[in-house]
Amino acid sequence: xxxxxxxxxxxxxxxxxxxxxxxxxxxxxxxxxxxxxxxxxxxxxxxxxxxxxxxxxxxxxxxxxxxxxxxxxxxxxxxxxxxxxxxxxxxxxxxxxxxxxxxxxxxxxxxxxxxxxxxxxxxxxxxxxxxxxxxxxxxxxxxxxxxxxxxxxxxxxxxxxxxxxxxxxxxxxxxxxxxxxxxxxxxxxxxxxxxxxxxxxxxxxxxxxxxxxxxxxxxxxxxxxxxxxxxxxxxxxxxxxxxxxxxxxxxxxxxxxxxxxxxxx
Amino acid sequence: xxxxxxxxxxxxxxxxxxxxxxxxxxxxxxxxxxxxxxxxxxxxxxxxxxxxxxxxxxxxxxxxxxxxxxxxxxxxxxxxxxxxxxxxxxxxxxxxxxxxxxxxxxxxxxxxxxxxxxxxxxxxxxxxxxxxxxxxxxxxxxxxxxxxxxxxxxxxxxxxxxxxxxxxxxxxxxxxxxxxxxxxxxxxxxxxxxxxxxxxxxxxxxxxxxxxxxxxxxxxxxxxxxxxxxxxxxxxxxxxxxxxxxxxxxxxxxxxxxxxxxxxxxxxxxxxxxxxxxxxxxxxxxxxxxxxxxxxxxxxxxxxxxxxxxxxxxxxx
Numbered sequence: 282x283x284x285x286x287x288x289x290x291x292x293x294x295x296x297x298x299x300x301x302x303x304x305x306x307x308x309x310x311x312x313x314x315x316x317x318x319x320x321x322x323x324x325x326x327x328x329x330x331x332x333x334x335x336x337x338x339x340x341x342x343x344x345x346x347x348x349x350x351x352x353x354x355x356x357x358x359x360x361x362x363x364x365x366x367x368x369x370x371x372x373x374x375x376x377x378x379x380x381x382x383x384x385x386x387x388x389x390x391x392x393x394x395x396x397x398x399x400x401x402x403x404x405x406x407x408x409x410x411x412x413x414x415x416x417x418x419x420x421x422x423x424x425x426x427x428x429x430x431x432x433x434x435x436x437x438x439x440x441x442x443x444x445x446x447x448x449x450x451x452x453x454x455x456x457x458x459x460x461x462x463x464x465x466x467x468x469x470x471x472x473x474x475x476x477x478x479x480x481x482x483x484x485x486x487x488x489x490x491x492x493x494x495x496x497x498x499x500x501x502x503x504x505x506x507x508x509x510x511x512x513x514x515x516x517x518x519x520x521x522x523x524x525x526x527x528x529x530x531x532x533x534x535x536x537x538x539x540x541x542x543x544x545x546x
Numbered sequence: 547x548x549x550x551x552x553x554x555x556x557x558x559x560x561x562x563x564x565x566x567x568x569x570x571x572x573x574x575x576x577x578x579x580x581x582x583x584x585x586x587x588x589x590x591x592x593x594x595x596x597x598x599x600x601x602x603x604x605x606x607x608x609x610x611x612x613x614x615x616x617x618x619x620x621x622x623x624x625x626x627x628x629x630x631x632x633x634x635x636x637x638x639x640x641x642x643x644x645x646x647x648x649x650x651x652x653x654x655x656x657x658x659x660x661x662x663x664x665x666x667x668x669x670x671x672x673x674x675x676x677x678x679x680x681x682x683x684x685x686x687x688x689x690x691x692x693x694x695x696x697x698x699x700x701x702x703x704x705x706x707x708x709x710x711x712x713x714x715x716x717x718x719x720x721x722x723x724x725x726x727x728x729x730x731x732x733x734x735x736x737x738x739x740x741x742x743x744x745x746x747x748x749x750x751x752x753x754x755x756x757x758x759x760x761x762x763x764x765x766x767x768x769x770x771x772x773x774x775x776x777x778x779x780x781x782x783x784x785x786x787x788x789x790x791x792x793x794x795x796x797x798x799x800x801x802x803x804x805x806x807x808x809x810x811x812x813x814x815x816x817x818x819x820x821x822x823x824x825x826x827x828x829x830x831x832x833x834x835x836x837x838x839x840x841x842x843x844x845x846x847x848x849x850x851x852x853x854x855x856x857x858x859x860x861x862x863x
Contacts, residue, residue, distance in 0.1 A: 289671070292664035299661075300687045300738060303698025306708065310701060319706055359587045366583025370576050378584075381591055384599075387843050389799025391816040392602070392836045393595075395823050399605060399833070400598035424594040427587055485691045488801055492823075505693050509700070509806060521694040528690040536682040 304525055311518035328519040337504060338520055345500040348415065348490075349483040352422035357476045359423070360430030365468070367431070368438045382428040394492035397421045401493065413495030421493045422483045429482060430475035437471025474535045481531045484524070599840070606833035616829060624834035640818070640831075644838065647814040651798035654736040655744075655790040661737065662744035662789060669745075670752040681749065688742040696806045699735045700726065703807075727809030735803045740796060744789035747854075751785025787853045795846040799839050815839045 311329070315322040332338055367375065385393065397420075401411045411417055445467070449459040487502035494503060501524060508517045571579075606624055609617040623631075630641045669680045687695065702709040703725035713719040725731055755778065763777040801816030808814075813821070815835060822832030 289664040289668040363587035370580035372580040396598035
């Protein structure tokens, strides 16, 4: 029996066109020479050059990268330890905590954002500190990222054969040697994939950042939002194109890592 | 001898619990390791997720003072306002937003299902080495910035934009008019955004299809349509429901798309929350709306786990 339905190929092509149309149009316009409006006035790369002189954009880029790197670093440490601990050891309330971990995955961004806004406001009022800014944003991002890393790393660990570690122990390796030379290398693709996903998550996050940011901690998504609200200058198109490229590269790397290092069963 | 056999099993079970991945561990060490490996994250999530969320729940039953300050006195008033209870009789603003959010989520899910089915079948029929690449191709747009994609739709739908020109040429739109803000623009961008959430679970269930059933159905004289209806549809139903829930949930709480493409007329739950926490400075009412959004989420996730129970877990995109 022919398992291929007629026209699904054509329909899929249309769907892909639909998925990529909004991204493609932004990329196309980043090369448009027109200063205002959306008429096509010839090809130019001026906007990319001018981007480096745009003080706001460079400051926002630095903030975004700093935020993404810091939060990803801490979230990867916490999330990996969590995934390792949860797949190996039991503790009371583990089942419940597993559900808690899925909350940030499904929760509407805005609810998470106002919850943290409210939390920081109350702590600020009754204790001290937690002025909105890079620190609060980093805390918020780590909270968003931990579950994603834990889920990806744990999925990887479930795929690995525990007998490999038992074999290492049988051959005389102590707990530390076993972890260092068997477990960690097995976990590594999961850690890298989870870390990259978390990095993209932080890079792209707008809603949570918007609510937990303060003066001087504008990130690229916040800059883009305010520019879209006010009416754009074309160098934002160039900026958006660069961001899209970075995200796409990250996703492709993750997919490649997962495919290349998949555990053969 | 029954007792000694039982004792042996018990002993063996204890052994299995203590020898852990090649490492003999007494039960105490077990708990100790769990506490320093998982403890920090458990504490973190309690402090920065559960505590803030419980503050939101507490705030939703507090009162708002005249100047926008919060008075910690118990009231159900915020929830009553969500159901349309206003100072001057029935006030439809909040209930309409709630119903509109559910409707937008539903319509988005239906369109995603219609577009996702052919894609899932096509990818499942591809040669093995192309499948991963095809799925990645579907997922890439999802991981690029939502603001940028939404802005891309603005460009496409603006007066003089590509889509607007196409519609004008087809005689559906007067020249110089835009296709946004409004409902169609919001739905379009939502479908574009959440389609990957539909394709992945659909693909997972199409991939596992037992095609011999369709052969049997065809042998028994079923038309292609009957075949699809009775031999294929029941098999992929869990994937369809899972996909619909995965699309419906985030769509109802979406903030960016209605904000940029909808205008005031298509405000959803997310926009209402932002409105109350921002310009209106009515945090208790905003919290009540947020709690409603949370309840919708819990209901959806509960349904999702019920539907996908016994099936391979549908992974994150």
